[in-house]
Amino acid sequence: MNNPIIKLIDVTKRFADNLVLKGISLEVNAGEVVCIIGGSGSGKSTLLRCIDFLEHYDSGEVLVQGRMIGYGADPHGNFIRLPERVVQQDLANVVMVFQQFNLWPHKTVLENVMAPLRLVAGMDRAQARDKALAVLGKVGMAHKADAYPATLSGGQQQRVAIARALGREPKIMLFDEPTSALDPELVGEVLKVMRALADEGMTMVVVTHEMGFAAQVADKVVFLANGLIEEQGPPSALFGAPQSPLLQSFLATWTERNGGVTGA
Amino acid sequence: MFDMTVVLDYRGALLHGLWMTAWISALAIVLGLVIGVLAAIARVSSHRLWRALAAVYISALRGTPLLVQLAVIFFMLPLIGVQLPALLAAIIALALNSGASQAEILRGGFATLPPGQTEAAWDIGYTRWQVLRYVQLPQVLRATIPALVNETIDIIKNSSLVSTIAVTELMRVAHTYSSTTYRPIEFFLAAGLLYLLLTLTVSQAGRYLERRLRHA
Numbered sequence: 001m002n003n004p005i006i007k008l009i010d011v012t013k014r015f016a017d018n019l020v021l022k023g024i025s026l027e028v029n030a031g032e033v034v035c036i037i038g039g040s041g042s043g044k045s046t047l048l049r050c051i052d053f054l055e056h057y058d059s060g061e062v063l064v065q066g067r068m069i070g071y072g073a074d075p076h077g078n079f080i081r082l083p084e085r086v087v088q089q090d091l092a093n094v095v096m097v098f099q100q101f102n103l104w105p106h107k108t109v110l111e112n113v114m115a116p117l118r119l120v121a122g123m124d125r126a127q128a129r130d131k132a133l134a135v136l137g138k139v140g141m142a143h144k145a146d147a148y149p150a151t152l153s154g155g156q157q158q159r160v161a162i163a164r165a166l167g168r169e170p171k172i173m174l175f176d177e178p179t180s181a182l183d184p185e186l187v188g189e190v191l192k193v194m195r196a197l198a199d200e201g202m203t204m205v206v207v208t209h210e211m212g213f214a215a216q217v218a219d220k221v222v223f224l225a226n227g228l229i230e231e232q233g234p235p236s237a238l239f240g241a242p243q244s245p246l247l248q249s250f251l252a253t254w255t256e257r258n259g260g261v262t263g264a
Numbered sequence: 265m266f267d268m269t270v271v272l273d274y275r276g277a278l279l280h281g282l283w284m285t286a287w288i289s290a291l292a293i294v295l296g297l298v299i300g301v302l303a304a305i306a307r308v309s310s311h312r313l314w315r316a317l318a319a320v321y322i323s324a325l326r327g328t329p330l331l332v333q334l335a336v337i338f339f340m341l342p343l344i345g346v347q348l349p350a351l352l353a354a355i356i357a358l359a360l361n362s363g364a365s366q367a368e369i370l371r372g373g374f375a376t377l378p379p380g381q382t383e384a385a386w387d388i389g390y391t392r393w394q395v396l397r398y399v400q401l402p403q404v405l406r407a408t409i410p411a412l413v414n415e416t417i418d419i420i421k422n423s424s425l426v427s428t429i430a431v432t433e434l435m436r437v438a439h440t441y442s443s444t445t446y447r448p449i450e451f452f453l454a455a456g457l458l459y460l461l462l463t464l465t466v467s468q469a470g471r472y473l474e475r476r477l478r479h480a
């Protein structure tokens with residue numbers, strides 16, 4: 001029996017009277033790459049953000065490495081919100097990479113990567129610097145260590161953001177449309193880094209519109225529609241023989257706009 | 265009959281007044297910044313009580329004249345048994361007054377920060393305090409330097425009001441000697457020039473700081 005490293009059980013989330021996730025159950029095994037696809041507003045980001053508790057789900061369970069995220073029982077057995085530090089501890093192996101990079105603009109590339117190593121991992125300056133330069137090297141950005149984010153292209157910024165995440169030595173990386181804010185010619189360099197991570201066995205959950213990436217790299221593709229998992233399976237099945245009419249029309253629209261699924 | 269040289273005989277007293285004005289203002293602005301940061305945070309806190317307290321504090325101190333605030337602290341607190349020396353009362357009143365203005369300035373600064381930066385910091389393991397200290401405040405302070413410099417200049421000018429409770433700062437000195445020498449024009453002009461010197465220094469320092477902190 002392999003235990004899934006991430007497990008969602010009947011997760012729901014509402015914003016005011018808008019029920020955005022209507023009961024999501026999903027398993028991700030260690031080392032797997034799971035791509036989440038679906039139309040705008042279908043709940044992809046919300047689902048991803050529930051995993052690392054950037055959104056607080058309303059019911060169901062999110063389990064990461066067997067631990068329930070965000071909620072627990074007090075000594076009397078009552079269901080409670082866990083303190084933030086506990087939540088962060090439970091999520092120590094999970095990091096998110098955002099569509100808008102979210103680098104800190106007042107810090108250089110090196111400082112962006114070093115700061116969490118100093119403040120969270122407690123490394124001394126020299127250790128943090130070595131580690132930061134190593135992860136920056138890994139994404140091909142060591143030569144820009146002293147640049148400020150604003151002077152970099154979107155693709156470069158996203159690679160720095162990935163390096164910052166890698167500094168925390170995560171076991172699980174969540175990507176929310178990491179290439180959607182990029183000019184088309186810059187998408188490739190980021191996908192290449194992500195592919196390399198996948199090859200190294202990183203567990204990845206990726207919300208993406210890059211169907212080529214999903215087709216080639218994903219172990220499993222999840223199609224979300226109206227807050228529910230409409231269909232999931234290996235990419236060959238989802239892209240080759242979609243069952244759900246919603247997925248069929250989603251893919252048809254996508255193909256119309258972009259050409260075949262095998263590109264990228 | 266106008267003769268600026270008379271003030272030269274009193275330059276020691278005037279410079280002492282200038283020095284008092286400078287450090288009273290400096291203390292008020294720094295304390296005000298601390299109060300302002302706390303009030304700005306309370307203003308957007310998730311606790312209703314904190315939000316309400318901060319809102320009341322800010323509107324009360326921004327909506328009443330400094331002279332009234334000085335009077336309340338200096339003359340009314342003794343009625344409930346709190347006796348403050350004039351100098352301390354002056355600094356407290358100026359700091360509270362400036363804290364309310366700085367809270368509003370900083371709140372504007374916080375509002376312009378993209379929430380994603382904070383989210384990324386929390387996600388990567390920063391505590392709330394670290395997010396504030398290392399992500400938000402450096403950027404907010406940088407973005408609000410021009411407004412904070414203006415606030416400092418306001419405080420320097422407003423500090424002249426503490427002369428009313430017998431604190432011997434620049435205005436008080438000018439006032440005293442203008443009556444003993446019957447040379448009000450010369451002394452108030454001298455005081456004005458010294459205030460101008462102080463405020464120009466502050467605005468130049470602000471500009472320098474802004475330039476230093478601006479990057480590509």
Ligand SMILES: Nc1ncnc2c1ncn2[C@@H]1O[C@H](COP(=O)(O)OP(=O)(O)OP(=O)(O)O)[C@@H](O)[C@H]1O
Nearest residue numbers: 015016018020038039040041042043044045046047
């Ligand atoms: N913080 C929020 N407050 C209120 N409503 C929200 C919030 N975040 C998301 N929603 C709503 O939840 C629904 C799902 O949003 P979500 O961002 O998860 O969609 P998505 O699948 O990621 O879409 P996209 O492809 O456009 O990024 C949308 O109707 C959205 O308006």
Ligand SMILES: [Mg+2]
Nearest residue numbers: 044045046177
């Ligand atoms: Mg989204």
